[in-house]
Amino acid sequence: MSESILSVNSMVTAFKTKDGLLPAVRGASFSVKKGETLCIVGESGCGKSITALSIMGLLPSNGKVTEGSITFENKNLLSLKQEELRKLRGNDISMIFQEPMTALNPVFTVGYQIREPLMIHQKLSKKEAHQKGIELLKRVGIPAPASRMNQYPHELSGGMRQRVMIAIALSCNPKLLVADEPTTALDVTIQAQIIDLLNDLKRDFNMSLIMITHDMGVVAEIADRVIVMYAGEIIENGTVSEIFNNPQHPYTRGLLSSVPNVDDPDFHLNPIAGTLPLLSEKISGCRFHPRCPHAMEKCRSVSPDAFQAAPTHSARCWLMEDEEVRQHGGQRASTV
Amino acid sequence: MAGSAQVLYSVKGVKKYYPVKGGILRRIKNHVKAVDGISVDILKGETLGVVGESGCGKSTLGRTILGLEQLTEGNLVYNGTNISGYSKKELKPFKKEMQMIFQDPYASLNPKQTVGEALEEVFIIHTNLSGKERRENAIRLLKEVGLTEEHFDRYPHEFSGGQRQRIGIARAIAINPSFIVCDEPVSALDVSVQAQVIKLLQDLQKKHELTYLFVSHDLGVVRHLCNRVLVMYLGQMVELAPVDRLYENPVHPYTEALLSSIPRPVVGAKRDRIRLQGDLPSPANPPTGCPFHTRCPIAKDHCAAERPEWREIEEGHYIACHER
Ligand SMILES: Nc1ncnc2c1ncn2[C@@H]1O[C@H](COP(=O)(O)OP(=O)(O)OP(=O)(O)O)[C@@H](O)[C@H]1O
Ligand SMILES: Nc1ncnc2c1ncn2[C@@H]1O[C@H](COP(=O)(O)OP(=O)(O)O)[C@@H](O)[C@H]1O
Ligand code: SF4
Ligand code: SF4
Ligand SMILES: [Mg+2]
Ligand SMILES: [Mg+2]
Numbered sequence: 001m002s003e004s005i006l007s008v009n010s011m012v013t014a015f016k017t018k019d020g021l022l023p024a025v026r027g028a029s030f031s032v033k034k035g036e037t038l039c040i041v042g043e044s045g046c047g048k049s050i051t052a053l054s055i056m057g058l059l060p061s062n063g064k065v066t067e068g069s070i071t072f073e074n075k076n077l078l079s080l081k082q083e084e085l086r087k088l089r090g091n092d093i094s095m096i097f098q099e100p101m102t103a104l105n106p107v108f109t110v111g112y113q114i115r116e117p118l119m120i121h122q123k124l125s126k127k128e129a130h131q132k133g134i135e136l137l138k139r140v141g142i143p144a145p146a147s148r149m150n151q152y153p154h155e156l157s158g159g160m161r162q163r164v165m166i167a168i169a170l171s172c173n174p175k176l177l178v179a180d181e182p183t184t185a186l187d188v189t190i191q192a193q194i195i196d197l198l199n200d201l202k203r204d205f206n207m208s209l210i211m212i213t214h215d216m217g218v219v220a221e222i223a224d225r226v227i228v229m230y231a232g233e234i235i236e237n238g239t240v241s242e243i244f245n246n247p248q249h250p251y252t253r254g255l256l257s258s259v260p261n262v263d264d265p266d267f268h269l270n271p272i273a274g275t276l277p278l279l280s281e282k283i284s285g286c287r288f289h290p291r292c293p294h295a296m297e298k299c300r301s302v303s304p305d306a307f308q309a310a311p312t313h314s315a316r317c318w319l320m321e322d323e324e325v326r327q328h329g330g331q332r333a334s335t336v
Numbered sequence: 337m338a339g340s341a342q343v344l345y346s347v348k349g350v351k352k353y354y355p356v357k358g359g360i361l362r363r364i365k366n367h368v369k370a371v372d373g374i375s376v377d378i379l380k381g382e383t384l385g386v387v388g389e390s391g392c393g394k395s396t397l398g399r400t401i402l403g404l405e406q407l408t409e410g411n412l413v414y415n416g417t418n419i420s421g422y423s424k425k426e427l428k429p430f431k432k433e434m435q436m437i438f439q440d441p442y443a444s445l446n447p448k449q450t451v452g453e454a455l456e457e458v459f460i461i462h463t464n465l466s467g468k469e470r471r472e473n474a475i476r477l478l479k480e481v482g483l484t485e486e487h488f489d490r491y492p493h494e495f496s497g498g499q500r501q502r503i504g505i506a507r508a509i510a511i512n513p514s515f516i517v518c519d520e521p522v523s524a525l526d527v528s529v530q531a532q533v534i535k536l537l538q539d540l541q542k543k544h545e546l547t548y549l550f551v552s553h554d555l556g557v558v559r560h561l562c563n564r565v566l567v568m569y570l571g572q573m574v575e576l577a578p579v580d581r582l583y584e585n586p587v588h589p590y591t592e593a594l595l596s597s598i599p600r601p602v603v604g605a606k607r608d609r610i611r612l613q614g615d616l617p618s619p620a621n622p623p624t625g626c627p628f629h630t631r632c633p634i635a636k637d638h639c640a641a642e643r644p645e646w647r648e649i650e651e652g653h654y655i656a657c658h659e660r
Contacts, residue, residue: 043526143614157615158390187389187553189612192597196611214527217599221607244603258531260560262598265580267560271531275496 005175005208006055007031011068013047013054019280024050026232027068032176032225037202037209039219039240041255042229045276048212051229052178055210056095057085072176090121094169096162098181103165104153110137110164111149117171136167140197159190163197170201176208183218195221216259220244225312228252231277231287237306238313248315250292286318294319344547345378345401345515350410352393352400356620368620370396372571374410375646378515383541383548385562385579387555387594389616393571394551398517401549402434403427432462435508439520441500445492451478451503452488458510477506481536498529502536509540517549522557534561555598559583564652567591570619570627573646577653588655590628626658634659 013025025047032038040048053059055070057077070077072093077085089095097103105113114136115129124132130149137145140163153161162182169177179198183191199222202209211222219226219240226243228236228251236249247253254272261267274291277283286304289295298318307320351372358365371393378384386394399405401412403419411420419430438444445454455474459465465473475485481502492500501521508516518537522530534557541548552558558565558579565582567575567590575588586592593610612631617623623630629639636659644656 043528159615187616188555188597188599189389189593190615191599192609193611195599196609215599216601220601220603220605221599241603244601255527256601258527259601260534260556261601262556262559262583262595263600265559265583269531269534269560271535272528273532275498275529276526 003033004031005034005073006210007071008051008055009069009071011051011054011070012066013050013059013063014066015060015279016062016064017280021066022279023066024063024232024279025054028229028234029068030227030234030237032208032210034175034208035202035206036224037211037222039223039226040210040212040229041214041216041219041226043214043255043276046229047232048229049180052095052180052210052212056089056093056178057082058095087121090117091172092174093176093178094172094174095178096165096169096180096182098184104161106153108152109149110151110153110156114149114164114168114171117168121172132171133167136171137164139170139201140164140167141193142167157190159186159193162186162190162194166194166197173205174207176210178210178212180212181214182211184213184215191218198222216244216256228255231283232279233287233316235288235317236315238310238315242310242313246309246313248309248313248320249288249317250294250319251288252315286316341379341382343377344380344415346411346413347374347376347378347401348411348413350374350397350400350412351408352396352405353408366620369571369622370619371400372622374566374568374571374573376566376573376576378547378549379564380514381541381545381547382563383550383561385558385565386549386551386568387553387558387565388568389594390553391616391619392568393619394568395519396571397568398436398519398549398551402436402517403431404436432511433513434515434517435513437501437504437508437516437518437521439523441497441504441524442492444504445500447492450489450491451483451495454503455506455510458507462511473510477510480509480540481506482532496529498525498533501525501533505533505536505540509544509546512544513546515547515549517551519551520553521550523552523554530557537561555595567594570617570622572627573654573656574628575653575655581650581653587649587653587660588657589632589634589660593633626656 009029011025011028012023014021014023028051040051042048054065065078111130111133114133115126118124118129118132119126133149134145137148142148142160142163183194195218201207213219223240226238226240227234230251236252243252247256257270258272260269272291285301286299289299296318304316304318306314306316308314309320352370353367354370355364356366356368357363374397386397388394400407407420411418414430419427452474455477456470459470459473475488478484478487483502522533525533540546550562562579564578566573569590575591583595586595593612596610610633614631617630625640625642626644629635639658644658646654646656648654
């Protein structure tokens with residue numbers, strides 16, 4: 001198996017708020033291998049974007065990684081200077097955002113925005129950058145790319161703007177691409193085009209991808225591994241087939257049965273009761289226990305460890321304790 | 337929904353165009369054909385889904401048939417009465433029958449009004465209940481949508497998205513309407529909350545014998561909730577069928593492409609996706625002939641010249657396409 005390109009260990013990211021320092025990510029550990037796609041799933045507010053922004057070094061000013069480490073190709077990202085981080089973002093790691101309109105600058109042409117990083121990071125001349133820019137737009141499937149270079153973002157459709165974002169993110173041939181809900185704002189036909197595009201790019205360039213989404217359908221189409229987050233914690237981590245075919249955590253199972261199956265006329269909708277807790281809410285024991293249909297006495301007081309369901313599959317839930325003792329002689333997981 | 341089902345609301349050839357102004361004189365240059373000839377009989381007690389890409393006219397259709405937009409053309413026949421040319425006053429008894437639930441419940445609530453006041457307001461407009469009766473009814477409604485009496489004196493900002501949508505629903509059902517347009521009522525909600533609200537809508541429909549027009553771009557939710565589905569493209573109808581027929585046997589090339597684009601939550605599922613080329617054309621400048629011809633994988637020359645007629649291909653299953 002190939003080695004990790006990125007590894008995040010026991011990372012805590014907290015925000016200074018009027019209620020004090022509140023953790024939005026609570027001890028996250030995971031890694032991404034070369035060429036692998038990791039999907040981060042979970043409901044709005046669970047900490048997906050903040051996990052991504054922590055890796056990128058792009059947290060809002062009141063947020064900070066307070067514990068743990070982030071290692072990219074043997075470099076500890078948390079100890080890098082701003083300047084070194086910026087260089088890394090221009091050359092090795094790129095990010096695409098949910099709303100392309102906010103990430104593209106409305107007053108500059110597409111061409112300007114795609115040439116800039118090429119001229120800065122790859123030291124191309126303006127002419128070379130222009131040529132490369134046209135190639136990139138072509139690669140992401142934009143028709144008549146040369147004339148698009150002179151247009152402004154508002155003159156493009158949502159799907160085209162998202163493609164321009166991807167083209168800019170790819171301009172440095174990143175080793176790792178972080179995509180935060182890149183298709184959520186798009187219609188399904190356009191979403192399908194973008195998913196196909198990302199899959200093609202992964203295959204052609206052996207790029208690693210971290211994809212954030214709340215759409216389990218998108219996950220099934222693109223992921224190799226999946227981590228499920230709930231209220232700031234990674235509660236399950238496994239290969240895509242382990243997560244879909246043998247989900248362990250009650251929350252993961254709940255997520256899967258909350259989405260009506262489009263192919264099943266008799267689908268039984270089985271919603272999870274309640275809502276995600278606020279950042280400021282104190283919850284003892286398992287953070288899911290107020291909503292969990294299987295909660296036991298122990299769940300209310302003691303936070304569950306990560307248990308191993310298979311060598312590549314772990315989840316934080318007390319229900320797995322007996323199961324694991326039986327199968328693995330009580331070994332504790334280290335991957336969640 | 338058997339063939340004998342009664343028609344509650346008959347929508348006949350409805351068009352809604354918005355003027356596009358331009359030039360120094362701000363003359364009308366053109367029109368956005370937001371809804372361009374929709375005819376459908378909405379049956380008593382059914383949920384009729386309306387699907388299609390962003391901008392295809394779903395919300396405009398919903399607003400127009402609720403009388404919230406002036407008709408450009410067409411007729412609206414509610415329970416046998418043609419209400420198309422009615423004045424505001426003449427419409428009042430009909431407005432009581434028809435309500436709307438919005439995508440963004442926050443925008444539809446007044447931030448300065450408590451939830452109790454918002455509910456009581458509906459009774460003040462449409463009934464002559466006493467203050468005490470209004471309060472009792474408002475509390476009954478809160479309970480009916482899964483909230484409690486304690487919520488009565490709270491303001492919208494104190495609620496989560498899902499709770500606000502419950503308030504929006506309580507307001508919509510307050511005066512016992514028969515017909516509700518639900519415009520993306522769960523699109524802004526997270527999946528677990530979305531599932532809760534879908535259940536609530538289903539329970540209320542059963543209990544109050546409601547008829548829904550359910551606008552959504554989520555084809556999974558539509559399959560789960562609707563009896564029949566109307567597929568729109570650039571303001572026009574392209575296919576209408578009972579829900580299982582549509583999902584199992586889509587006939588129009590656009591419906592086919594739309595359904596094949598949905599990412600399925602099944603690992604290793606075989607994907608024979610129909611890749612649509614290009615983007616949606618502008619509704620201010622729709623293509624001639626069949627509106628879908630610029631992206632249709634099976635378009636022929638005559639598709640650009642003639643608009644295909646709307647025809648029934650099997651009982652209750654309609655399409656507009658030259659080639660199918
Ligand atoms: N600048 C900030 N100050 C305080 N809290 C914040 C800030 N940014 C995010 N948070 C909180 O951190 C938590 C995680 O936020 P994050 O944006 O990562 O969630 P998410 O899962 O990506 O949500 P969504 O799917 O809605 O984008 C949330 O509770 C959010 O309210
Ligand atoms: N008040 C308006 N003025 C001009 N154009 C409008 C107006 N309302 C809607 N439209 C246009 O009508 C078309 C259909 O809109 P809408 O019904 O809101 O689409 P959707 O299917 O997304 O709900 C869109 O192109 C939209 O921009
Ligand atoms: S630890 Fe307990 S409360 Fe938490 S998910 Fe497992 S069973 Fe439910
Ligand atoms: S009429 Fe022609 S262009 Fe339109 S959907 Fe049918 S085949 Fe395609
Ligand atoms: Mg986010
Ligand atoms: Mg709409």
